[in-house]
């Protein structure tokens with residue numbers, strides 16, 4: 110496993126997990142470590158030679174199976190989640206993690222003091238933390254029975270956040286729009302679907318919606334105890350970057 | 360009165376109650392339809408200007424009250440505006456807030472209108488509309504109204520996820536003095552009743568899967584700190600007993616904030632003992648998650664918390680015989696006693712050391728706060744490089760920035776030398792310090 114050669118070549122792929130696994134497939138087949146792996150979704154001018162890797166589900170499936178069997182299921186989930194993080198050069202980190210995993214087997218996810226493992230786990234934890242934040246801080250507005258929310262996350266949290274609302278409000282219709290990743294999640298007739306979306310415009314609140322917003326603000330302001338006002342504590346617990354979409358701060 | 364004013368009044372009078380949705384039970388909606396789910400770790404939806412978490416629509420059914428508890432602004436002798444929610448109105452508000460993801464559910468308490476039974480019935484009506492008309496499966500916390508018929512309490516408990524009876528004050532004397540209409544019995548009777556019904560319901564559930572669940576998230580209580588003269592030690596023992604005897608899920612403390620003038624109460628310029636409340640929560644945390652006993656934290660000789668240092672660090676510096684602890688060998692319980700190591704980092708240490716020996720560099724990655732921990736640990740038999748063991752320095756690194764500046768304010772510069780001498784443990788005997796800052800700590 111140690112005879113991998115570093116090559117001045119850049120892999121590019123379609124940005125999906127299957128696509129990444131095909132990059133890994135090539136890398137292991139050719140026993141080479143590329144200079145970088147980039148997603149076509151975020152095209153960057155590259156000075157080095159590029160190698161476009163087509164997504165082949167059969168190859169991807171073989172890699173999935175080998176990760177599960179030769180490393181572990183936990184490692185597989187970690188890799189799958191890692192792709193949704195905002196870690197710079199996450200693909201290279203994931204590849205490094207795989208090379209290490211094939212050496213150590215299932216122990217890899219406990220090797221918390223290893224740098225590669227540490228970085229990957231922290232990036233994934235950050236994704237999950239942010240996804241949780243959005244379960245807390247998302248605010249829906251109602252437009253004629255349809256609930257709409259917009260978010261601006263750092264990681265790609267929709268696949269983790271949206272199912273929470275689907276199981277919580279199975280009979281509602283809702284849309285969550287992700288401004289950062291230009292994607293929307295639509296829930297209707299008990300089905301969740303994800304779409305790309307270039308332009309996202311949220312309609313203005315009607316009278317009924319404004320009524321509930323104002324009631325919420327009334328509650329929010331009344332529930333604070335004046336003798337205990339503590340902006341520092343509040344800022345720690347509720348970072349300012351979430352507030353521009355939260356009803357109580359509008 | 361319009362709903363804005365109602366909401367404002369009935370929130371304002373409920374705001375001193377502490378609510379938390381972390382319940383250890385989860386439930387989803389999809390199978391049964393309807394709306395709402397429960398997440399066992401709890402979800403906070405916002406943080407108010409006072410930094411407290413907002414997870415529930417926390418309101419009173421009404422602020423009308425036939426009782427006259429001295430510390431409460433709803434007492435009947437207080438001349439304030441009174442109002443009452445209609446059950447339908449409150450249920451609708453809950454659902455509309457819930458759909459917009461403002462809240463996790465409802466926290467419903469109430470003044471006593473007409474009599475305890477009538478009040479309880481109003482609450483039952485509200486919860487029934489939520490559960491049956493709206494098919495709401497989200498979290499509901501209901502306050503038991505002391506003195507209500509057990510049959511009604513049982514109905515309420517079958518609709519709610521958690522119930523609480525506030526013990527209000529930490530001793531019977533104080534209770535008699537300040538809440539003359541409430542007796543110790545009227546508090547402990549419903550508490551015992553709830554405990555028995557929970558036990559019963561758990562038993563039934565093992566036999567019939569679909570038996571109705573009685574307050575699945577358990578019961579909690581709350582007491583006011585600082586309005587009466589009990590020591591921290593007394594309060595801690597009391598809560599330890601409550602956990603044991605009534606199987607409570609949580610005991611909450613709330614620093615007394617003077618809202619009313621009464622010769623029996625601290626004066627209106629009394630400062631809420633927030634630090635004391637904070638220390639009580641820290642100690643409570645140590646008992647629930649760090650396997651500390653109350654008598655390890657405080658005793659008759661030191662009946663009150665040290666304001667300058669948290670109880671875990673305080674224990675550590677008073678038990679030098681326990682340290683240093685070898686990171687690569689120590690048990691989970693031993694790791695938990697080290698300042699700078701928390702529940703999560705202790706778990707990570709246990710996992711990571713199975714793969715390789717850990718040294719100081721690794722500990723940082725595992726979330727250990729080395730600034731504090733380094734004085735108390737060894738890695739493979741070695742001390743932290745260049746460690747200076749001087750008690751003065753150790754103490755300073757154990758204090759937070761806030762604690763340090765408070766300490767500096769409390770003592771005159773000339774007395775700062777004391778810092779060195781008082782290293783003879785136990786450190787800094789504080790209760791004699793007469794500083795205005797500290798007075799808010801000592802009630």
Ligand code: SF4
Nearest residue numbers: 424426428431434470
């Ligand atoms: S019974 Fe409750 S609402 Fe009524 S005065 Fe006492 S504490 Fe206040």
